[in-house]
Amino acid sequence: xxxxxxxxxxxxxxxxxxxxxxxxxxxxxxxxxxxxxxxxxxxxxxxxxxxxxxxxxxxxxxxxxxxxxxxxxxxxxxxxxxxxxxxxxxxxxxxxxxxxxxxxxxxxxxxxxxxxxxxxxxxxxxxxxxxxxxxxxxxxxxxxxxxxxxxxxxxxxxxxxxxxxxxxxxxxxxxxxxxxxxxxxxxxxxxxxxxxxxxxxxxxxxxxxxxxxxxxxxxxxxxxxxxxxxxxxxxxxxxxxxxxxxxxxxxxxxxxxxxxxxxxxxxxxxxxxxxxxxxxxxxxxxxxxxxxxxxxxxxxxxxxxxxxxxxxxxxxxxxxxxxxxxxxxxxxxxxxxxxxxxxxxxxxxxxxxxxxxxxxxxxxxxxxxxxxxxxxxxxxxxxxxxxxxxxxxxx
Ligand code: FAD
Ligand code: DHB
Numbered sequence: 001x002x003x004x005x006x007x008x009x010x011x012x013x014x015x016x017x018x019x020x021x022x023x024x025x026x027x028x029x030x031x032x033x034x035x036x037x038x039x040x041x042x043x044x045x046x047x048x049x050x051x052x053x054x055x056x057x058x059x060x061x062x063x064x065x066x067x068x069x070x071x072x073x074x075x076x077x078x079x080x081x082x083x084x085x086x087x088x089x090x091x092x093x094x095x096x097x098x099x100x101x102x103x104x105x106x107x108x109x110x111x112x113x114x115x116x117x118x119x120x121x122x123x124x125x126x127x128x129x130x131x132x133x134x135x136x137x138x139x140x141x142x143x144x145x146x147x148x149x150x151x152x153x154x155x156x157x158x159x160x161x162x163x164x165x166x167x168x169x170x171x172x173x174x175x176x177x178x179x180x181x182x183x184x185x186x187x188x189x190x191x192x193x194x195x196x197x198x199x200x201x202x203x204x205x206x207x208x209x210x211x212x213x214x215x216x217x218x219x220x221x222x223x224x225x226x227x228x229x230x231x232x233x234x235x236x237x238x239x240x241x242x243x244x245x246x247x248x249x250x251x252x253x254x255x256x257x258x259x260x261x262x263x264x265x266x267x268x269x270x271x272x273x274x275x276x277x278x279x280x281x282x283x284x285x286x287x288x289x290x291x292x293x294x295x296x297x298x299x300x301x302x303x304x305x306x307x308x309x310x311x312x313x314x315x316x317x318x319x320x321x322x323x324x325x326x327x328x329x330x331x332x333x334x335x336x337x338x339x340x341x342x343x344x345x346x347x348x349x350x351x352x353x354x355x356x357x358x359x360x361x362x363x364x365x366x367x368x369x370x371x372x373x374x375x376x377x378x379x380x381x382x383x384x385x386x387x388x389x390x391x392x393x394x395x
Contacts, residue, residue: 003029003119005314006139006153008127009160010039010120012102013286013303015109016055017157020311022116023059026318029151030120031127031141036110039122043190043263045102046213046221047072047200047297049388050095052304061108069100070214075386077373078203080366081251084373085199091376091383099200101215102300129156129169133280154281157310159303161287162272170279182269182293182348183355184208185228187235193220193259202295204369205247208353209295212248212256222256223267223294225352232264240264269293271345273337276330277306283329285310290337295351296344296386305391306333335393343385 005021007014010032018028032039048056048069056062073089073096088096113120123144130138139151158166167175186209194217201212208225215221224243226235244256272291277284286303309332313325350368354361372378389395 001029001149002152003027004153004318005155005157006137006151007031007157007159008129008139008166009158009164009286009288010034010106010110010122011159011161011286011303012105012109012300013288013307014157014159015106015113015120016304017159017285017307017311018113018118018120019059019061019109020307021314022113022118024311024315024318026314028119028157029153030113030118031124031139031151032120032122033124033127034122036120036122040103040107040110042103042106043101043188043265045294045297045300046099046215047301048098048100048105049297049301050097051388051391052301053098055304055308055391056105056108061112064104064108065098065100068104068216069098072097072099072199075199076197076201077369078201078248078250079205079369081249083201083250084369086373086379086383086386088383088387091380092387095384095387097297097387099214105300127160127165129158129166129282132156132169132282135281137281155314156282157307158282158284158288159286159307162291164288166282166284166288167274169282170274170284174279175274175276177272177274179273180271180345181228182271182352183228184225184352185230185269186211186223186267186294187226187230187240188221188223188263188265188267189240189261190215190263191220191222191259191261192218193257194218195220196256201248202347202351203248204351204353204365205249206353207243207247209351210244210247220257220259226266227355228268230266232266235264237261267294269348271341273334273341275334277333278326278330283310283326285333289333290341292341292344293348294344295347296340298340298344301388302337302340305336308391309333332393336389336391339385339389339395
């Protein structure tokens with residue numbers, strides 16, 4: 001079996017890359033270990049940057065997004081029992097974010113690829129990468145029926161997330177990893193209730209962080225800071241609601257609208273970047289190369305900006321036989337990735353209570369949030385990063 005670009009992983013990065021390449025007449029095969037049903041049902045991100053919305057719209061994926069997504073023109077920071085709003089539109093000359101679940105993005109991408117005759121192999125196993133330093137790399141995998149296949153390609157795109165095989169296929173001496181673990185995690189829930197707020201609320205209470213987000217008029221998404229070692233058994237519904245009520249309490253008695261909790265997950269928090277994002281004919285994109293803590297809502301959006309860049313570099317190669325953009329891919333992508341890493345690390349540190357934080361640390365956090373929401377310069381810095389830096393430098 002042969003294709004131009006072998007793509008490992010049908011997450012946002014792999015599927016969008018396949019879609020963008022198709023629009024340029026470049027063939028790809030996507031290999032995915034999970035089933036179509038599974039990838040279309042996994043609950044993860046919710047916030048799309050303006051650039052991600054624009055990319056989806058420009059490439060014909062804007063229909064359902066426009067009808068079913070919620071445009072958010074600002075967000076609320078809540079601390080010391082009061083709300084301070086950050087107005088994205090005013091501070092960024094009209095930019096905003098869209099709340100539209102990651103699995104809906106996945107559904108739109110899978111539908112578009114299959115409608116265009118795209119080749120996505122679900123339920124594969126035993127994926128391994130070969131001859132990466134040659135001009136004829138290949139991927140070996142086992143199909144759902146147990147048969148072994150070899151996929152030959154010009155290039156391999158490693159879009160298989162944090163736990164995939166692509167990053168590990170780069171020899172240890174040829175890559176460097178910078179990493180940070182945080183002493184907290186997030187407990188995320190979905191519940192059947194009406195929206196508690198028109199905009200997302202990022203709150204810091206005495207006991208830590210809480211976030212109010214949404215999915216639809218009937219389903220709400222909320223998160224609260226937990227211990228990274230917690231399991232779901234540690235979090236009864238009663239404990240979740242009392243934790244959310246305490247952290248989200250305002251001086252005028254605001255309470256979240258409660259309803260049946262039908263999904264709970266614990267998410268660890270980590271920052272990680274692997275450099276370079278290329279080894280021979282293998283290019284990494286998305287979570288395969290980097291992970292951010294979720295506070296800045298950047299992970300899915302970074303995956304999208306990586307593959308936009310990679311698709312341009314591959315297009316240049318096929319149209320002009322020029323490797324110039326391929327050679328620049330890693331450095332160009334990493335510049336934007338480190339900006340998003342900085343923002344995600346900063347949002348995480350200002351909005352979470354570190355275990356054992358003393359009075360000084362708490363007061364500095366309060367002063368930070370107070371300054372951030374009172375200074376136009378500081379609010380603008382938050383807004384322009386949250387809605388997303390333009391996909392292309394210079395910034
Ligand atoms: P993934 O989505 O991880 O996709 C990789 C795919 O590769 C998977 O389908 C996997 O099954 C497959 N795979 C793995 N190994 C192999 C293999 N060996 N062979 C073939 N296939 C393989 N980001 C945001 O931008 N905004 C948010 O609001 C946000 N909120 C989040 C909230 C939570 C609770 C979590 C957990 C994450 C959040 N993120 C958010 C991050 C975002 O979900 C990820 O950054 C995003 O999924 C990365 O996309 P990806 O395509 O790189 O990787
Ligand atoms: C959501 C997730 C995030 O990580 C975030 O910062 C905001 C919202 C969400 O799932 O809705």
